[in-house]
Amino acid sequence: MAEYEKIKQPFEPVYDKDSRILILGSLPSVKSRENGFYYGHPQNRFWKVIADIYGSTAPVNIEEKKELLHQCKIALWDVIESCEIKGSSDSSIRDVKTADLRMILNQCPIEELFANGKTAEKxxxxxxxxxxxxxxxxxxxxxxxxxxxxxxxxxxxxxxIREPAEGK
Structure with missing residues (x-):
């Protein structure tokens, strides 16, 4: 069984002045941290889902992922700034310090917030x-x-997510 490890959010939020929706995860997985960007596990379907919704090709590298988010007016971050966690197990999360979401909300015309999963929502x-x-x-x-x-x-x-991102 994995031991608890203190993890600090390794990634900056992705957003720009045109971001209309904010998608929040809980905390990057071990694989995402190893791969250097959000939803970096090869089996995570986030990038395929976003690309399909917006009629785009699934991005393969970090720059393409950021570009897709900007084109779709999506801001991306996590609820957690730091916590203790065992591996990538959301159910083991404890000692949570949350990210200051006002950094994005005060700078962007965010219309809707979405949680990628129940843990992020909770x-x-x-x-x-x-x-x-x-x-x-x-x-x-x-x-x-x-x-x-x-x-x-x-x-x-x-x-x-498409409607608020398009400003409708």
Whole structure:
């Protein structure tokens, strides 16, 4: 069994002045940290889902991923600034310090907040909602651990992000 490890968010948020939606995860997985960017596990379906919703090709490197987010007016970050965790197990998260989401919310015309999975939603509602005064919409996790959702089913459920991102 893995031991608890103190993890600090290794990635900066991705956003620009045109970001209209904010997608929040909990904390980058071990594989994402090894690969140097959000949703870096090869089996995580996040990038395929976003690309399909916006009629784009799935990005393969960090620059392409950032470009896709900017084109789609998506800001991306995590609820957690630091915590103790065993491996990539969201259920083991403890001693949470949350990220200051106002950094994005005060600089961008964010219309909707979305959580990539129940853990991100739960952490946001517990630690950040009072501070931001904003509700979050939970979407099914794109993690490979979420075997209940096929890629097609994820794309259908996640398609709700398109409307606020387009400013409608």
């Amino acid at each position: 952490l946001y509602n517990k630690f950040s909602r009072t501070e931001t005064g904003r509700q979050i919409i939970a979407l099914p996790s794109t993690s490979p651990a979420n075997a209940a959702y096929s890629l097609e089913k994820l794309i259908r459920r996640w398609s709700v």
